[in-house]
Amino acid sequence: MNQSRIPGRGGGPAVVSGPGPGEPAPSPPRPGRSWRRIFDDRIFPLLLIAPALLFIVGLVGFPVFRTAWLSFTDASGIRALTEGDMDFVGLANYAEIFSDPILRRSAITTVVFGLVCVVGTMVLGIAVALLLNQPFRGRTLLGVLVLLPWAIPHIAASFVWQWLFDGQYGVINWVFTSLGFAQFEDFSWFTEFYTAFAVVGIVVIWQSFPFVTIALLAGLQTIPADVIEASKLDGTNAWQRLRMITLPMLKPLLLVLVVISTIWDFKMFDQVWVLTGGGPARRTEVLSVSTYVEGITQSEWGMGAALAMVLFFILIAITIVYIKLIREEEQIS
Amino acid sequence: MRSGTKRVLNGGTVATALALVLAACGGDDDGDGAAAPDPEEGYSGELTVWIMGGGDDPVGTSVGSMADAFEAEHEDVTVNIEYVPWSAGKDHYTNAIVAGEVPDLAESGNTWTPEFAEEGVLAEADLSGTDYVPVLEESAIFDGAAYGYPWYGGSRILLYRTDIFEEAGLEPPQTWDDMLEVGEKIAAEFDISPFQVAANNQHYFLPLIWQAGGEIATEEGDSWVPGFDTDAGHQALEYFQTLWEKGWSPADAETDDFTSLSLAEEFANEESAMVVALPWQVTGLVEDNPDLEGNIGAVLLPEGPGGSRDTLAGGSHLVVFEESEQKELAAAFAEFVVAPEQATDFAETTGFFPGTVDEAEATVDEDDWLSPVAAEQFIEHARAYPVAGWWGAMEGATAVKDTLQELMAGNFTVEEAAANLDEEIRSRAEDGTS
Numbered sequence: 001m002n003q004s005r006i007p008g009r010g011g012g013p014a015v016v017s018g019p020g021p022g023e024p025a026p027s028p029p030r031p032g033r034s035w036r037r038i039f040d041d042r043i044f045p046l047l048l049i050a051p052a053l054l055f056i057v058g059l060v061g062f063p064v065f066r067t068a069w070l071s072f073t074d075a076s077g078i079r080a081l082t083e084g085d086m087d088f089v090g091l092a093n094y095a096e097i098f099s100d101p102i103l104r105r106s107a108i109t110t111v112v113f114g115l116v117c118v119v120g121t122m123v124l125g126i127a128v129a130l131l132l133n134q135p136f137r138g139r140t141l142l143g144v145l146v147l148l149p150w151a152i153p154h155i156a157a158s159f160v161w162q163w164l165f166d167g168q169y170g171v172i173n174w175v176f177t178s179l180g181f182a183q184f185e186d187f188s189w190f191t192e193f194y195t196a197f198a199v200v201g202i203v204v205i206w207q208s209f210p211f212v213t214i215a216l217l218a219g220l221q222t223i224p225a226d227v228i229e230a231s232k233l234d235g236t237n238a239w240q241r242l243r244m245i246t247l248p249m250l251k252p253l254l255l256v257l258v259v260i261s262t263i264w265d266f267k268m269f270d271q272v273w274v275l276t277g278g279g280p281a282r283r284t285e286v287l288s289v290s291t292y293v294e295g296i297t298q299s300e301w302g303m304g305a306a307l308a309m310v311l312f313f314i315l316i317a318i319t320i321v322y323i324k325l326i327r328e329e330e331q332i333s
Numbered sequence: 334m335r336s337g338t339k340r341v342l343n344g345g346t347v348a349t350a351l352a353l354v355l356a357a358c359g360g361d362d363d364g365d366g367a368a369a370p371d372p373e374e375g376y377s378g379e380l381t382v383w384i385m386g387g388g389d390d391p392v393g394t395s396v397g398s399m400a401d402a403f404e405a406e407h408e409d410v411t412v413n414i415e416y417v418p419w420s421a422g423k424d425h426y427t428n429a430i431v432a433g434e435v436p437d438l439a440e441s442g443n444t445w446t447p448e449f450a451e452e453g454v455l456a457e458a459d460l461s462g463t464d465y466v467p468v469l470e471e472s473a474i475f476d477g478a479a480y481g482y483p484w485y486g487g488s489r490i491l492l493y494r495t496d497i498f499e500e501a502g503l504e505p506p507q508t509w510d511d512m513l514e515v516g517e518k519i520a521a522e523f524d525i526s527p528f529q530v531a532a533n534n535q536h537y538f539l540p541l542i543w544q545a546g547g548e549i550a551t552e553e554g555d556s557w558v559p560g561f562d563t564d565a566g567h568q569a570l571e572y573f574q575t576l577w578e579k580g581w582s583p584a585d586a587e588t589d590d591f592t593s594l595s596l597a598e599e600f601a602n603e604e605s606a607m608v609v610a611l612p613w614q615v616t617g618l619v620e621d622n623p624d625l626e627g628n629i630g631a632v633l634l635p636e637g638p639g640g641s642r643d644t645l646a647g648g649s650h651l652v653v654f655e656e657s658e659q660k661e662l663a664a665a666f667a668e669f670v671v672a673p674e675q676a677t678d679f680a681e682t683t684g685f686f687p688g689t690v691d692e693a694e695a696t697v698d699e700d701d702w703l704s705p706v707a708a709e710q711f712i713e714h715a716r717a718y719p720v721a722g723w724w725g726a727m728e729g730a731t732a733v734k735d736t737l738q739e740l741m742a743g744n745f746t747v748e749e750a751a752a753n754l755d756e757e758i759r760s761r762a763e764d765g766t767s
Contacts, residue, residue: 077726078452081431167585168604188584191742277589280532280738282731296424298730 064312070305077299086302093306106285107310110266113197113286117265120205122258125212130242132213133220143217150210158274161203165189165275190276196284203271208264212257219253220246251329259322266315287311376662377409383426383439385649388416391613391683392485396670399679403669412666423729430454437657438667441481443472443648444718444728450475451722456653456660458482458667464690468646472717481650482667483688485679488644488715489536490706492600492615493607495630497523505607505632509544509572512635513579519606520581528607529582529599530573531591532737536645537609539733541569543716546639550719550758557721559758561751568638570740570747577741581605587741589734601625609634611647612707613684631706633714646715648688686711723761732757 071093075086097103132143149157164171167188176184190196223246231241247254269288272278278285278293285293287307295304384396393416400412415436417425423445429435430452441449449455458479460470469483493505501522506512516527530537542549547565550557560566576582583599585591593610600608601621610618612631619626634642651667653660669675676687680696686708687693697708718724727733736753739745745753 078427078430078454082433082452162590168583186584188588190588190590191584279589279731279734280587280742281735281744293731298726299427 067305067308067312070301071309073302075301075305076303080301089302093303094310096303097306097310102282102285103290103307105283106287106290106307107314109197109285110287110311111314113201114262114266114268117201117204117208117268118258118261120201121208121212121261121265122254124205124209125257126216126247128209128213129216129220130246132217146213147210149206150208152207154207154270155274157207158203158271161199162275165199190284191280193283196276200271200275200284203275204265204268207271208261212261215253215257216250219250223249252326255322255326255329259319262318262322263315266318267311287314376407376665378659378662379411379413380438380659380662380666381436382412382414382663382666383417383436384414385417385419385422385440385442387418388414392685395679395682399670399675400666403666410662423725433656435654435656437659438651438653438663440484441650441652443469443481443483443486443646443650445725446473446481446650446652447475447720448722448725449652450478450480454655455480456655456657456664458653458664463671463673465688466646466686466690466693466712468715468717469648469650469688472646472648472720473650474720475722481652482671484649484651484671485683485685485688486646486648486711486715487611487613487685487707488646488711489609489611489634490710491607491632491634492610492618493630493632494525494603494625494628496628497525497606498630505630506635507632508636509638513575516579516581516607520579523606525603526581526599526605527579528576529586529596529605530576531582531586531593531596532741533589533591533734534593534596535728535733536647537593538569538573538737539718540634540644541572541637542566543643544634544637544639544641545569545572546637546641550762552719552721557719557723557758557762559755559762561754561758562748563751565639566751566754567747570750572637573737574740574747587738612703615703616684629702631703633706633710642710642714643716644710644714646711646717648685721762727758727761730757730761 676692
């Protein structure tokens with residue numbers, strides 16, 4: 001490609017077969033040829049990506065812009081969608097999200113609880129990956145067991161956990177009561193904010209750490225053994241090796257895993273929906289649940305769209321920060 | 334299909350008779366020439382029908398055989414039945430309406446019909462010529478016109494454990510005060526909860542205001558006036574609060590997941606001595622716990638301070654969609670399904686009351702312990718929620734549950750809960766009428 005574009009500077013054949021000095025060159029700026037060049041360089045690539053672009057715009061771009069537009073309206077009820085019966089209300093929906101105590105709590109919970117889950121998932125994921133990276137008997141079996149929570153559908157697993165924590169018939173309360181903690185007799189885990197989210201947190205981390213573990217296990221195998229050996233000769237202990245060699249070498253992978261976990265944990269829906277339904281009295285909602293409750297069960301499309309956009313922007317902001325961190329990382333290394 | 338032959342023949346005569354009645358009624362229709370095709374020529378085409386619940390439910394199987402009979406009578410007609418789970422029902426219908434892909438005919442919960450009618454998606458139903466159960470007919474009427482064929486209904490009654498009441502020498506409660514008094518005695522003498530309440534069970538809570546002599550909301554001119562911040566409303570909330578604070582209900586009863594079904598499970602598990610349930614649930618209770626066989630009694634709901642025992646008349650309509658291209662055929666099938674000839678079989682299979690008065694009364698077996706009580710409750714002590722387009726949104730919203738949860742958690746006083754319910758009703762009623 002490069003050679004043909006710069007005549008004369010190419011390899012031998014250009015000199016041999018090309019015109020000699022003084023003879024008219026094969027006219028480089030002929031219009032036909034420049035059209036061809038424009039077509040080759042600009043239009044043809046566009047044509048090639050056009051189908052994919054069309055799909056992306058249709059399947060991602062349109063819904064996002066439609067949602068963004070709906071979020072500035074008071075659309076509600078069936079007629080808003082069938083007959084376009086809605087008014088533009090500017091930022092009123094967004095103002096309500098931050099003034100309404102239920103929705104504001106939902107937004108704050110999403111961020112705080114999401115971050116707690118990310119930290120929990122990463123810590124447990126790293127710990128189990130390091131464990132599985134050691135040679136010991138039963139390692140394969142443990143590896144398979146670790147994968148299981150990830151392989152069970154979220155909804156099904158959440159129902160199992162709900163039964164475990166059931167107030168009257170749950171195993172957890174039975175164990176605690178048998179151990180002598182009488183206050184767990186008929187204790188309701190899902191009526192109070194903190195106990196409810198403690199359970200949701202356990203379920204979310206239990207479901208998401210296997211992915212982190214497996215990815216990190218693959219990453220750990222790529223760390224050259226001689227680096228570790230060398231550091232051992234330098235007299236480092238295990239903690240120092242983890243902190244100064246293993247984790248820094250895994251940093252790009254860790255960053256990607258943190259981004260993915262953040263996106264998953266911030267948009268979590270099924271676990272909360274199954275375990276608490278967002279109640280009692282909408283006290284345990286996260287943004288995705290609020291979006292469903294306002295947008296779908298109450299047919300408040302405008303408000304639902306605004307909540308979805310808030311979640312969208314929170315995730316975009318966090319992703320931008322992470323991408324910046326990754327870029328900086330790449331420049332340093 | 335061989336097994337269907339007998340049914341087909343029976344259905345044939347029924348349908349012919351019905352078609353004649355239809356033709357006779359069709360005369361005073363609004364002059365639409367095609368409204369009542371000649372029954373001898375019959376109908377043709379494909380009909381899509383949505384029925385709530387599953388195909389294995391009593392209602393589902395019953396409708397399935399009715400469709401076979403209808404198809405046999407009208408050779409060129411195909412009836413396609415699609416089953417929609419109750420839990421997903423409302424969203425399913427809303428999505429279909431938004432997408433413009435509605436069925437020809439559908440079963441509609443009687444509290445949804447006014448909302449769909451207000452959206453203008455339903456065709457009018459001709460209810461003349463048949464004597465429908467008033468409370469089911471009333472909830473099908475919006476702005477003076479009927480939009481649904483009353484199909485079946487039922488209402489909640491009080492079930493109690495006869496063995497426990499006999500052993501304690503107690504009579505089932507007749508009033509709210511009785512309820513508390515009897516409950517105290519059972520709680521003191523037995524290792525069982527007398528009666529449990531749950532936040533996520535609005536069809537038990539809402540009628541309490543009627544029993545106290547009040548109204549959920551009354552229509553005054555063009556607007557609706559909510560009724561919880563009144564003496565009767567406060568009494569209803571106080572009664573509910575008292576029942577909760579007795580400590581007879583499990584702590585989980587405050588959560589969203591503890592519903593009327595959980596209360597029935599508690600009764601089946603012998604954890605509670607009384608439960609407010611629908612008559613057809615009895616079969617399931619005994620199936621879950623055969624020990625209960627012969628140990629369950631039924632009485633009308635206890636009377637509140639307003640001298641009323643009223644509860645919700647739950648039920649279903651059959652609605653024809655305006656966008657259907659087969660409106661006459663859909664209406665004909667609807668009338669076939671609700672016709673008296675099908676009603677008795679249907680009631681026997683499902684345990685519900687048919688939507689027509691004569692048949693509803695005919696299903697009562699005076700010797701049975703359950704059916705006369707269920708009939709008296711449904712026919713004399715059952716009513717509809719406010720018949721208005723906004724009610725669907727109120728019922729679909731979490732407002733009632735949320736308010737009760739705050740009351741149970743002690744975050745609301747009775748007055749605050751009442752004011753909150755009124756505000757929720759007011760805001761939706763205003764949205765609806767604007």
